Amino acid sequence: MDRHDGFREFVLARRQSLTRTAYLLTGDAHLAEDLLQSVLINVVGQWPKLSANGNPEAYTRKALVNQYISWRRRLRREWPSADPPEHGVSYDEESVDRIVLRQALAKLTRKQRAVIVLRFWEDLTEAQTAEALGCSVGNVKSQTHRALARLRTLAPELTDSRSLSEFQEVAP
Structure with a gap:
């Protein structure tokens, strides 16, 4: 074996x-x-x-x-991207929302982004997220609260049209 x-x-x-x-x-x-x-x-x-x-x-x-x-x-710098800037492309509303969400996620701290990904896309409980991050449940709660507040500030147009949980298909 x-x-x-x-x-x-x-x-x-x-x-x-x-x-x-x-x-x-x-x-x-x-x-x-x-x-x-x-x-x-x-x-x-x-x-x-x-x-x-x-x-x-x-x-x-x-x-x-x-x-x-x-x-x-x-x-400690911006991640390079293999995708060239797109010019002259038209997007539907959902595509624009996904782009806005990705840009907003990129502006979160690395721990806030990790908490959002684990809680909302991986659908982990607070306890599972705490275990994955090696921190307390209280830390997960506060990081989630701060991250969602920051996302609402960075992309207020998303709070009107869609909730974060609707963006499960952000990944390719």
Whole structure:
């Protein structure tokens, strides 16, 4: 029996969700793939222990958030984007809302963005989010409150037309 039995199945089953989380954290599809690959390299090394008595999905999600925060600390600059600026393209209202939301999310602190992604897109409870971030439930509540207030300030047009929970399909 291989020590990595089940890892391939885990990745195949959870890849879409993990990719979406990585995308929502980074705001860039290419960086999301890099982030996920980096994390999965670390997860495969821990796989025997995780598959025996751990929660591989929670561990991987927490590793994604930690790696993202670590990358942001090291770079301390704006993330490069592989997408060129678009000119002469018309968007429908939903597309404009998604663009506005992505831009607003990019202006949150890294922890606020992580809390919003985990709570609203991954639909984790406050306790699960606290576990994933390695902080208290009270910290999750206050970060969520501050992040939502900041989003309402940055993108007030979204509060009139749609709630944040309707943007589950922001990721590609």
